Amino acid sequence: MKKRRFLTAALCFLLLCFFALPVSAVAEGRGVEAEGEAIGEDWERFLDTVPDEVRELLPADFFGSDMEAVGESVREAGAFSSILRTVLRLCGIAIKENLALLASITGVLILAATLGAFFEKKGGVSRTFEFAVSLTTAVLFFTLCATRFGDIAAYFKTVGAISLAILPLMGVLYAMGGNIAAAVANHGVMSAFLVVLEKVFATSVVPVAALCLVLALVEAVSGNISLRALTTLVRRTFTWGISLLMLILSFVLGVQQTLAKGADTLALRTVRFAAGSFLPVVGGSVGESLRTVAGSVEYLRATVGMGGVLVLFFAFLPMFLSVLFTRITLLLGGAVAGMLSLPREERLLGEFASVFGYFLAIIAALFVMTFVSLTLMAHCAAAVG
């Protein structure tokens, strides 16, 4: 009698456990909802860091709390036609912005060439006047480029803030998927990356560019001293250093990710094997339910990861296009200076264009680094699966 009661109670308990586990097809959706609610606060904190100009480029659903709708909007924003439309729109804005810059540069160059033609004879006040013209053009170029420098410095800060906000979000998703070691490793490497980003990028990229410009200015105004080799050396050394740093960070992140993922998978498989061996019926159900949870977590991780990549891409794209078109404008200005026989101005514009080329390299390298890191994190399979 006692034995029967015990068997009945055990059967009831097992049935209860069986029905409590989310193993049906509907359960996957419920799983996404449940996991989505768990990361809701971190997701909102991440969305708060998205600048307004980036918000305008993303679908409205992207900023909701329903993770399935967010996933849909990520798919929509990541479509080729949508990205192409955004690129063309941003190209139009950048071209319009830089046409004004080109008009100003051309205006100053025409003025310099016209007035310079009055004093072709060397001696008298002509050299002093040439100095005045060089100084005016330098001030104009510096003033116009200073605003761009401010934008570039702000971009580095934005990337830092976005990465900082996405880090706890990915950490939570990693923990949910059972990738505890991977969460710890990624957090460590990404934190190091963010420190580097804050310290190196925000504090040194713009000053190094400004140093190059000051050297170019000294060369242009003096007319006798050649500092081009020094400027090139400073620029190349810094770009090389930054590229090496990024390579090391990507390498460490890749290695840590792969090793930690392996360790997590092994640990979780051991637990599942134990559960499956000691509890024949329930153990199998636990495995199934864990696979469902893993599916939800992987879906969320892909959504959050690709959402982060899209936010970074839409923060990167306007800046990249603006710097690219500024560089083209400065090269065009240099060509105009060459046509008007203004060698000093041509050299100065050439140096400005080189500095913007250096900015292009740094911005592209930073984007590639963050893109690779996020993609790597988003692609890591959940250990519970």
Added chain:
Amino acid sequence: MGAVELSGVAILSVMMILLLREWRPGMAAPLRLGVVLLLAGAAVALLVPVVSRVKTLLSFSSEGELAAPIMRAAGVALITELAAGFCRDLGENSVAEGLLLFGRVEILLLCLPLVDTLIDIAGELLA
């Protein structure tokens, strides 16, 4: 006034100056000054549309006011060069040199605010 008219004025003035040197030497210098001023005025008048176009181009950006110091410097340079040339024609080289020195210093003084602006921007960028 076009190039043909101005060329005619210049040739006639030179002939008159040569004649005046023989007949009334005292009158040659004022005539020379008058012709120089007329030619310079005509050249400046021709420059007005160029300057207005340049101003239009500069107005596309917020830095249009940067053209003012360079225009003033051009004016100073033009006036001192012409006056120094006139002084040299009269055989007063030392006066001409003094005038040119004054012109150079005045242009440098006009450039001082630009130098300040440049140092400020460079300081901001390097900070």
